[in-house]
Amino acid sequence: MRLYDTATRSLQELPPPPGPVRMYFCGPTVYQRIHVGNARPFVVSMWLKRWLERSGYDVNLVENITDINDKIYAAAPGNSGELAADASRWYIEDTEKLGLGRPDHEPKATETIPQIVALIEELVEGGHAYPAGGDVYFRVPSFADYGRLSGRHGDDDAMRNPSEEEERSELKEDPRDFALWKAHKEGEDTWWDCPWGRGRPGWHIECSAMAEAFLGPAFEIHGGGIDLVFPHHENEIAQSRSAGREFARIWMHNGMLRLAGEKMSKSLGNIVSLREALDRWGRETLLVYFLGGHWRKPIDYSDEVLEQAAAQAESFRNVFRSGSEPVGEWEPFAAALEDDFNTAEALAVMHGWRDHDLLRRGLEVFGLETLAEAEAAPVELEGLARRRADARERKDFAEGDRLRDEIEAAGWEVRDVDAEPGFQLVPKAPTWRRRP
């Protein structure tokens, strides 16, 4: 199994099964419902976990929830705690509907405060961090490899970590230094007391602490959106490595989702929530949509593309509606996934399969085995279809066609087949197919 690693910009081989494969993926910051773009790392990591497990690996996947930060304070002045708790539930609820199972651990930053504080203390003792004005900052010059992951070297300007508030930047020894702990400010309703006074953790330190808490000092894969490379992941590396932890070996960064050519993001406001997308297209279409593009590449979110994904999902359903034929091989499918988890190619391979068992096994990797399930038509439609079959028997095609129209009006489609009882009722394919 090979995966592309951002740090070395090359494919890296995973140890052979059973591994272990310990993975940490950066989850969302919760203060509203997550959008479709936020779902990508969740989907990719769950698919990867499922695939590795069925390949005999011992997988431990951690996906955190960031439930404390400035955005959350700002979104719910005075009761940010409740908002974070609600939004965490929404996140679980929405991703649950994808039907891919859950990561092994989904820790929240607010539940990891003791470990965070301990790690900061260790960094201070080691000379890699210093308290200043109630804050604690990481001393970037103390970590020689700073900038390596993101390819920023020797250019201090590009590596600055601006403080959110200008006035606090003078507390820093170096403009590249970043906050590990932030002093409590007026109006912030969630805080903890710690050796440096009342406050709350900075954004990056939580991931260093949570990864270690659940995976130990060294682990195989760290993932997240490519927009996290700098400064988030760069800073995580600085913290953990300075504290003597080996930290992540392979860095997986997924490409962004684009809406009308622009990155879908909360700050730009060009968002489609995962919930809306799920309501409109259904989980199967959404999953096929994600399957169609390599995880590292950006993908566009548009009606046209989703319609195409829906049509593909339908074509898989049709395979199960006709007889199974021994057509297809597992090998090329597995090879595609083992080569940098190329789901687009794996999808192409599955399109050639006519063997029900094989196809179901393939779809199962991606949580799409539901495409194999036949939907039972209402009994009254069953009756109409039977009458239509009789009419056709009598060569009363006018009556037959009338009954067919009636069935179609109810949203179902009759297909004549050889097998008993001579017809098949399937839900009418989505009608947003376009004409030229």
Place this chain on the structure above:
RNA sequence: GGCGCCGUGGCCGAGAGGUUAGGCAGGGGCCUGCAAAGCCCCGUACAGCGGUUCGAAUCCGCUCGGCGCCUCCA
């Protein structure tokens, strides 16, 4: 400006020095009372300009265009 990624047939999208990607849409055919589904056939694509090579969509250079990060962000 710095650091990266990318430009593939109507649309989506893999691949990567020489061999059919695949899907969606479209055209033709088989099947069907007519359909639907399925099956068969069809478009001969890789931004542009140079270079390397026996051979490049795949390597190198330049140009044009798009995107991401350098501020919170999956």
